[in-house]
Amino acid sequence: xxxxxxxxxxxxxxxxxxxxxxxxxxxxxxxxxxxxxxxxxxxxxxxxxxxxxxxxxxxxxxxxxxxxxxxxxxxxxxxxxxxxxxxxxxxxxxxxxxxxxxxxxxxxxxxxxxxxxxxxxxxxxxxxxxxxxxxxxxxxxxxxxxx
Numbered sequence: 299x300x301x302x303x304x305x306x307x308x309x310x311x312x313x314x315x316x317x318x319x320x321x322x323x324x325x326x327x328x329x330x331x332x333x334x335x336x337x338x339x340x341x342x343x344x345x346x347x348x349x350x351x352x353x354x355x356x357x358x359x360x361x362x363x364x365x366x367x368x369x370x371x372x373x374x375x376x377x378x379x380x381x382x383x384x385x386x387x388x389x390x391x392x393x394x395x396x397x398x399x400x401x402x403x404x405x406x407x408x409x410x411x412x413x414x415x416x417x418x419x420x421x422x423x424x425x426x427x428x429x430x431x432x433x434x435x436x437x438x439x440x441x442x443x444x445x
Contacts, residue, residue: 302411304425306432307404312443314401318376318393320443321403322347331438335431348372352380358427386410403439405432 310317320327325345332339337355344350350370357363366387368380378391387409396402407428411420 300411301408302420302424303406303408304428304432305404305406306429306436307402308433308436308440309396310401310403310436310440310444311399312401312440313399314376314393314395316443317401317403317439318378320439321391321393322350322370322372322378324350324352324370327439327442328352331435331442333431333434333438335434342367344370347378356431358424358431403436405436407432 320331323346324341329339329341332354335357337357338353340353342351342353348371351367352370353365353367355363355365364382364387365384367383368389369383371379371381373379376393380389380391382388387407389405389407392404392406394402394404411424
């Protein structure tokens with residue numbers, strides 16, 4: 299099994315602290331900025347960054363639905379890590395300043411891919427599909443926080 303990785307980034311016209319706070323707000327903001335690929339969103343514990351336990355279903359394709367139960371940690375300032383209890387998937391969100399009143403949000407998801415020919419197709423196409431989903435999420439996040 300090879301590891302599969304998808305990374306997406308966006309410059310947002312808002313301070314890094316405001317962007318990070320919105321991203322870490324699973325109770326009020328995160329559910330609003332998720333694209334239609336996400337369903338059954340539910341905060342099960344916490345709701346603000348570290349210590350949050352959140353559930354959703356991610357429909358990456360018409361046939362591929364991933365049931366996610368994510369534990370959230372904040373290992374460093376400006377970083378959220380979501381580890382899926384149901385799989386090897388780990389998503390890391392990093393928000394850094396990018397000039398006055400601007401920030402850079404980067405999201406990277408990694409997981410253990412399938413082997414064989416199925417794994418080849420997963421490594422080839424899944425990062426692009428997930429990238430499109432996260433592009434939409436980051437655009438929604440930008441619309442939420444930009445002044």
